Amino acid sequence: MSETSTPAGPWARLGPRARVAVLALAAAVVLALVVWGLARTGGGGPDGASGATSPTPTSSPSASPDPSQSPLVAGATTDGAEPEAAPQEAAPVTAPPPAAAPASGTVAAAVGAAAEVAPQVTVTVDALERIQGDGEGPGQVDGPAVRFTVRVGNASAGELSLVGAVVNAYFGAGQTPGVQLNGSGSAALPSTVAAGAEATGTYVFLLPADATTTRVEVYSVPGAAVLDATAATPS
Structure with missing residues (x-):
């Protein structure tokens, strides 16, 4: 093989x-x-390209400031807003001169004598008159009484108010307040007294049994002194 x-x-x-x-x-x-x-x-590198460089990130443009967050300068305005007025200094206040101090306290005068209770204002209590008084109205009674007239003189250039005028009477050593009657011709002072004029009022008071003296107090115009007129009670 x-x-x-x-x-x-x-x-x-x-x-x-x-x-x-x-x-x-x-x-x-x-x-x-x-x-x-x-x-x-291009498959030889880990980023898929040999020798290729990574893209460089570009910086983003800075955001423009928000006008609403920007500090405002005095007098500056934002779109659509009215300019804010700058604060104004308050005008100086001039105090008026102090007014003359009104009269106060009590002025004593004899019955029938005029007393100045305020500048250019006088008050007079006329002579006392003993009468039989007539009571008119609820709670009033008839009886022995004393009647007198009060005069308020106005020498000033303006009208004076007598709305708050009050007249009182006191009797005896105990200065018992008198009870005023509406009858027997009594009539209160009017509400005003004109410039250069005189106002009058008539007053009636019941007499106590032991009335030896009569003291009359008159509150006339606001701020004026009180007139105190004392006299023996007529028999």
Whole structure:
């Protein structure tokens, strides 16, 4: 039986070691080609491109300030707003001169004598007259009484108010308040007294049994002194 002959060629003429070296060289060439191909297609780097640089982030333009948050200067305005008026200094206040102090206290005068109770204002209690008084109205009774007239003179240039005028009478050592009667010709002072004129009023008070003296108090115009006129009670 004849042996099969191995075809002769370059690979057959190489020894085992030479064949290993050729195979290693071929593998290195193939690897180098693969690496070169990846670099050409951009797959060789971790970011997907060899030698490609990461894009540099561009800085964003700074935001424009909000006009509503900007401090306002005095006199400045915002769109659509009226200018705010600057505070004005208050005008100096001039105090009026103090008025003359009104009269006060009590002015004593004899019955029948005029007494000045305020500048250009006088009050007079005319002579006392003993009468039989007639009581008119609820709670009033008839009886011995004293009647007198009160005069208020106004020498000023203006009308005076007598709305608050009050007349009282007190009797005896104990100063017993008298009871005023509405009858027997009594008539209170009017509400006003004209400039340069005189106002009169007539008053009637019951007499207590032991009335030896009669004291009359007259409150005339506001702020004036009180007239105090005392006389013996007529018999």
